[in-house]
Amino acid sequence: MAPNNTYDVIIIGSGPGGYVASARAAQLGLKVACIEKAPRLGGVCLNVGCIPSKALLDSSEYLQLAKDQFADHGIKTGRISLDLSVMMARKEKVVQDLTENVRRLLEGNKVEIIHGTARLAAADQITVESDSGTSKKKQITTLTAKAIILATGSETVPLPDLAFDGDKIISSTEALKLDAVPKHLGIVGGGYIGLELGSIWLRLGAKVSLFEMLPKIATGLDGQVGRKLQRVLKRQGFKFFMNAKVTQAKALTKNIKVELEVKGKKETVTCDKLLVCVGRSPLTRDLGLDEVGVETDPETGRVKVDSAYRTNISSIYAIGDLVPGPMLAHKASAEGIAAAEIIAGHPGEVNYDAIPSVIYTWPEVASVGLTEEQVKERNIPYCSGTYPFTGAGRARCMGETEGFVKVLAHEKTDRVLGVHIIGPRAADMIAEGVLAVEFAASSEDIARTVHGHPTFAEALQEAAMAVQKCSIYAS
Numbered sequence: 001m002a003p004n005n006t007y008d009v010i011i012i013g014s015g016p017g018g019y020v021a022s023a024r025a026a027q028l029g030l031k032v033a034c035i036e037k038a039p040r041l042g043g044v045c046l047n048v049g050c051i052p053s054k055a056l057l058d059s060s061e062y063l064q065l066a067k068d069q070f071a072d073h074g075i076k077t078g079r080i081s082l083d084l085s086v087m088m089a090r091k092e093k094v095v096q097d098l099t100e101n102v103r104r105l106l107e108g109n110k111v112e113i114i115h116g117t118a119r120l121a122a123a124d125q126i127t128v129e130s131d132s133g134t135s136k137k138k139q140i141t142t143l144t145a146k147a148i149i150l151a152t153g154s155e156t157v158p159l160p161d162l163a164f165d166g167d168k169i170i171s172s173t174e175a176l177k178l179d180a181v182p183k184h185l186g187i188v189g190g191g192y193i194g195l196e197l198g199s200i201w202l203r204l205g206a207k208v209s210l211f212e213m214l215p216k217i218a219t220g221l222d223g224q225v226g227r228k229l230q231r232v233l234k235r236q237g238f239k240f241f242m243n244a245k246v247t248q249a250k251a252l253t254k255n256i257k258v259e260l261e262v263k264g265k266k267e268t269v270t271c272d273k274l275l276v277c278v279g280r281s282p283l284t285r286d287l288g289l290d291e292v293g294v295e296t297d298p299e300t301g302r303v304k305v306d307s308a309y310r311t312n313i314s315s316i317y318a319i320g321d322l323v324p325g326p327m328l329a330h331k332a333s334a335e336g337i338a339a340a341e342i343i344a345g346h347p348g349e350v351n352y353d354a355i356p357s358v359i360y361t362w363p364e365v366a367s368v369g370l371t372e373e374q375v376k377e378r379n380i381p382y383c384s385g386t387y388p389f390t391g392a393g394r395a396r397c398m399g400e401t402e403g404f405v406k407v408l409a410h411e412k413t414d415r416v417l418g419v420h421i422i423g424p425r426a427a428d429m430i431a432e433g434v435l436a437v438e439f440a441a442s443s444e445d446i447a448r449t450v451h452g453h454p455t456f457a458e459a460l461q462e463a464a465m466a467v468q469k470c471s472i473y474a475s
């Protein structure tokens, strides 16, 4: 084998897990190759996930503001209209620029980027199938490494008997590049992806019906926050069908008939696109796991790893959506850094109690730590403080007063157990809550920290003060 086919670490996948692991391993002096089968680097997050969805959420939010709020600020804009192709081109440019940044980052760190589909061949060996220039024949290259990190991510799952057709029955990937606003968008699944994509198309003019099998949306949220979010979205125009099981969907020439079972009763809803976002499954197909003997969880299909991200084969590691835990980009990146550091002989770990989660609806929703329901289930004695954005000067200035901050703290030690925010810029505000959980801060620590005025973060300070019933402004 040629020595240039030998590496310290090979990373399969260039998503936020894989590219971050690649950069960190290279910074630590290792010889690294990152293999990517898609034409562009960056994985689901940059290409068909976090980034394009947020680009469209931001654009559609501007449209909504221009239509509904500019007049309140004394801004006259005349007739507002949508040019969807420009909005999509802008999104594409944001994606293209960021994927190029990933390329520059890896090249700058001397990571060898190899385009092709990787497969495990042995505990220290992979094969890469790639196009061989002009001929149609595929070229197979064998590479060896002391360590291999699997970072192949996840893929959308269809409902049983409801295969994606890319036209009427679509996944999040197609929902991010529609060339016309659907008249009526049906969404199966009330998780964050359904709520965010539903918000985009609702703001752009679609009627949106959301079918959720459970009695509540975004089930991981603190109950009080989840109920508030559903009320707000309903007011914005979402039509929710709760406890609604989609039993069948028939694609007709112009539209699609969705059959539902709602609390034992049958209902039919006709829409022109049906977006199915009922979860994602780890991408382990054709990766050679069985041949090499890498164990997966039979129930979830996720690759089993220990606390050092090592699989049962000691030279093979796995991170990101492929392994247990929330399927989130920042969780994948944190694991990528930890795995790279461990492989380079350093300590590396991720605090799973301090991973924020965010829903980029408007108002945004963000949380970290335990929900009130989880605190009760665990019989932890606790105090809670809430503060509404109506009491925050900055929120008044912006005209965005919907929502509140909730802080949960241990009754005896005052240690912060959870922070839950629904409101303007919650996604950015939650960083302070994450830091509090990470540093095992008390609610008094937040309360006594001087916050700039006027800021949204003052609402978090007031909620922390309310834990000890000493909020200055709460009535």
Ligand SMILES: Cc1cc2nc3c(=O)[nH]c(=O)nc-3n(C[C@H](O)[C@H](O)[C@H](O)COP(=O)(O)OP(=O)(O)OC[C@H]3O[C@@H](n4cnc5c(N)ncnc54)[C@H](O)[C@@H]3O)c2cc1C
Binding pocket: 012, 013, 014, 015, 016, 017, 018, 035, 036, 037, 038, 041, 042, 043, 044, 045, 046, 048, 049, 050, 051, 053, 116, 117, 118, 119, 151, 152, 153, 154, 172, 193, 283, 286, 287, 319, 320, 321, 322, 327, 328, 329, 330, 331, 332
């Ligand atoms: C619509 C949508 C919105 C989202 N929004 C957010 C958000 O706002 N915030 C957030 O934190 N998360 C969000 N996510 C989730 C986030 O995208 C994932 O958690 C994250 O991308 C996982 O990173 P990863 O590195 O594990 O895998 P991925 O990003 O899935 O990357 C895996 C890469 O591996 C490549 N690959 C797979 N198999 C092979 C092979 N055999 N050989 C070579 N390459 C291979 C794939 O092509 C891919 O590029 C969103 C997801 C979706 C679908």
